Amino acid sequence: MIESQGDTPLALGFLTVVDQPGQGLVGGYLLLNAHARPLEFHCTVPLRANRAQEVLYGPTLQPYLYGEQIGSTLVKTSDLRPLAVFTDCQPALAAADHILSPLWLVLRPMDDVTKDEGIATESSDAASARRIDSGHAAPAGMALSRCGRNCLARPVASASAAAPEERLLELAATLDLFEPFERIRAAIQESQRGWR
Amino acid sequence: MSAVIGSSWHGAAAPVPQVLSTIFNPDPAEALLGATTHGRPLDVISSDFRPPRIAVRSYQFTPGAGPKTPVAALPTPPPTDVPSSPARPRYTRVAPPEDVVGMGDRLSMLLEPPLELLLTNASLEFAAQPFPFQMQGVAFLYPRQAALLADEMGLGKTMQAITAIRLLVHTREARPRAAGLPKATGVQLATRVPHLGT
Numbered sequence: 001m002i003e004s005q006g007d008t009p010l011a012l013g014f015l016t017v018v019d020q021p022g023q024g025l026v027g028g029y030l031l032l033n034a035h036a037r038p039l040e041f042h043c044t045v046p047l048r049a050n051r052a053q054e055v056l057y058g059p060t061l062q063p064y065l066y067g068e069q070i071g072s073t074l075v076k077t078s079d080l081r082p083l084a085v086f087t088d089c090q091p092a093l094a095a096a097d098h099i100l101s102p103l104w105l106v107l108r109p110m111d112d113v114t115k116d117e118g119i120a121t122e123s124s125d126a127a128s129a130r131r132i133d134s135g136h137a138a139p140a141g142m143a144l145s146r147c148g149r150n151c152l153a154r155p156v157a158s159a160s161a162a163a164p165e166e167r168l169l170e171l172a173a174t175l176d177l178f179e180p181f182e183r184i185r186a187a188i189q190e191s192q193r194g195w196r
Numbered sequence: 197m198s199a200v201i202g203s204s205w206h207g208a209a210a211p212v213p214q215v216l217s218t219i220f221n222p223d224p225a226e227a228l229l230g231a232t233t234h235g236r237p238l239d240v241i242s243s244d245f246r247p248p249r250i251a252v253r254s255y256q257f258t259p260g261a262g263p264k265t266p267v268a269a270l271p272t273p274p275p276t277d278v279p280s281s282p283a284r285p286r287y288t289r290v291a292p293p294e295d296v297v298g299m300g301d302r303l304s305m306l307l308e309p310p311l312e313l314l315l316t317n318a319s320l321e322f323a324a325q326p327f328p329f330q331m332q333g334v335a336f337l338y339p340r341q342a343a344l345l346a347d348e349m350g351l352g353k354t355m356q357a358i359t360a361i362r363l364l365v366h367t368r369e370a371r372p373r374a375a376g377l378p379k380a381t382g383v384q385l386a387t388r389v390p391h392l393g394t
Contacts, residue, residue, distance in 0.1 A: 038307040041255045
């Protein structure tokens with residue numbers, strides 16, 4: 001069983017960004033203990049880029065907003081340093097350079113097609129007869145790791161794109177790492193209702 | 197409340213000045229020479245591009261000590277012929293009752309793990325796997341101070357009520373109490389809850 005070390009509770013961070021129609025981007029960050037019970041929850045106010053921003057930032061706008069602005073702000077808000085931070089938004093991986101904990105992209109179960117041996121390639125003969133219910137390959141330039149029945153990805157270029165550490169592997173094997181994001185979305189919706 | 201990044205702000209904090217200047221000059225040669233046009237300075241339009249600090253709402257929770265037993269793995273989905281799309285476990289979530297008005301309280305209920313995970317962590321044993329409607333009944337009872345669960349005979353009201361109580365005791369939101377019951381009821385409860393003291 002994984003236990004906390006010293007006085008610091010063992011925590012896992014879950015970061016996501018929701019695009020609320022008509023309002024903007026809202027970030028949510030949930031810290032869970034080893035039993036998947038909530039420790040802290042942080043969320044931002046809706047954030048919108050104006051037209052000038054969209055034009056001038058171009059394709060870098062999304063990673064900038066998701067990762068640098070929302071992601072790093074939320075993670076730094078908490079005093080707890082989680083064992084790892086997980087996100088289901090690929091642009092939020094841009095926060096990896098601004099936070100201390102390792103940041104992993106949790107792939108949807110639908111995306112989990114690699115079976116440890118390779119990613120489905122569009123050039124193969126089978127690509128012409130792909131099942132429509134089959135998952136998608138991992139994003140380009142991402143290294144995959146398996147944690148129990150979860151599939152995690154990290155940029156290959158990341159300096160610390162090593163395999164997940166043993167404690168994380170042991171903990172993640174007991175959890176569904178995609179489930180907490182549903183909680184965050186429900187909490188964001190609830191908080192938005194409360195602010196109106 | 198929303199914040200718009202860029203030169204116009206609707207945020208809570210003051211912008212951090214980081215200025216990116218764009219020089220508009222019809223004659224690139226003059227711009228290269230650093231010259232002015234007809235004696236007047238070049239038109240410079242400046243915009244701030246770093247947004248203010250984003251306002252963050254924070255909520256902290258104090259979960260119970262958690263289960264005394266190690267976290268057990270979630271039930272593994274049955275293997276399928278299409279390994280790329282494994283079935284995920286079905287989750288039943290606890291929704292905050294309408295009479296809970298505090299945002300922190302509502303969020304703490306919404307952010308609780310799904311009932312299936314709580315039951316797994318609590319190592320609660322069932323004679324038979326509860327039906328989805330029974331899980332919904334437990335999710336209805338669990339966050340409420342008082343509730344009335346009404347259904348037809350034989351659909352598992354007793355099991356739902358006992359499961360909700362066991363969860364509350366396990367999460368230390370309720371304490372075990374001694375209860376005086378008619379002997380027949382006590383015997384019936386004891387058969388349904390193996391760990392219940394008599």
